[in-house]
Structure formats: C-alpha cells, structure tokens
Amino acid sequence: MAAPDASLVLLEAERLALQVGERWLCCEFSLRLAAGECLVLLGPNGAGKTTLLHTLAGLRAPTVGAVRLGGRPYAEWDSLAAARFRGLLAQQQPDHFSASVLQTALIGRHPHLGRWGWESAADVALARAALGELGLADFAERDILNLSGGERQRVSIATLLTQAPQLFLLDEPTNHLDLHYQIAVLDLFARLKGAGRGVVMVLHDINLAARFADHVILLDGKGGVLAGTSAEILQAEHLGRAFDHPIRRLDADGRTLFIPD
C-alpha cells in the first residue's frame, strides 16, 4: 500500500456550530482531517453526531462556520465529483424494492459512470471484490429484502467500498454487526486509512473508538464539544460527564479499556 500523504487535507470545519430548532447541538469548534487519519464522533443519544456527520458530508449547511472538502466549500463542488471524493454510510437503509446484492453494490459506481450510465466489467469486478471483502461473495444474487440486519449492513459497506471515495463518512458502521464483523469492518477501514484514505465515523462503543481513532470529537448533548487527539479526549472524566454516567479506565496488556461503573 502507498504511504499516506499526510499533507493532503481531506476535510476541514472552521468555527462550526449547529442548531436544530431552538436547540444548539454544539458550540463553535474546528477540525481538520488529513489523509491517513481517523476521526471518531462520540456522544449520547440525540447529542448531534448524525447531524454533524451530515453537515461534514455537505448534506446540510452549518448554522455557523464553514466546511471545506478537499480545500473547497461544498458550493464549489460538482455533486458527482463530490460523490467520488467522499462517501457516506447512512445509519439506515430504506429498502422499498427488490434488488440483488450485486445490483445494490453497483450503485456505488454511479458517480464514476460515463454519459450512458452503463456499468463495465471492471465496475462489476470492483463490486464483486467489495462483496468478497465483506464476506458476501456468495450473496451476489440474493435479494436485499431477504437479508438479516447484519448482512444488509455489510452490503451497504460493500456499496461504499465500490464507490471508492477518498474520504469515508460512516454513521455507526458497526450497527447490527456481530463481534467478528465489528472488528473486521473497523480493521478494513484502518487499512484504507493506512493507504491514505480518511475516515470519520460515529461510534457508540468507547473501546472501539479508543482502538481505532486518531482524533475524537465528544459531544455532551448540551451544546458542549471537546475536540482533540484520542488520548486527550478519551479520559474517564470527560466521558463520564458527557454520558452522564461514571466511567472507569482500565489498562490491561497495553490496552486501555473504559467500563461503566
């Protein structure tokens, strides 16, 4: 794999603040994600993680401040070019119609297709390879309406891999996944990060955040934000305050673990 070009800034947010209705989800903060880095968004239910992720994805405008993708505001991006640069794994997949797993994974190629929109043999090969990465090689002809929750989540991740963006924005990527696939999926994104991609993900598991994050943004659900390196933010005191529950830090075999008291 090529060494990451850390000088390439994939995503920046400057003096960002977000409001929904009358409520401020977060006060002003800034972030900068370079190629080869992983940022994890943490916080209690309703704190604003998905809203922040969607703002970083350019799906909604910030209330205050600016977001830049690859150095340019979203307004200066053509939507297809932006879809080739950043891809979003949404929290839920609204499936209304039958489609095969392979057809679904191929949706990831849409931003790359030419004028007539036909997928080539190379596109199909990419989709099949992505399904293989997620342990779905034998699922290509299955109907997405008949999959288990974890299988459907893996198809969504395969679709995002098929899209092959520079920057991955993941809303709870471990949703519905068993222990094996939680680690397998996060290891996969760690490898992509090592190859120079960027990763921003919402997680609920503090220990997975400790294992995979370089940077953390911790929302406390009352408008407060802590942003910094993983070591700076993942401290029992900060976490306990944000989650409104005492949390203890344990160090075992060179690993840090956080457990609720």
Ligand SMILES: Nc1ncnc2c1ncn2[C@@H]1O[C@H](COP(=O)(O)OP(=O)(O)OP(=O)(O)O)[C@@H](O)[C@H]1O
């Ligand atoms: N369009 C909207 N109008 C009003 N309130 C909204 C809107 N969108 C989101 N909210 C509220 O904003 C808050 C933040 O929602 P968000 O989905 O970003 O939280 P979250 O941190 O991702 O939560 P969870 O951990 O439960 O997924 C919630 O209280 C939600 O009800």
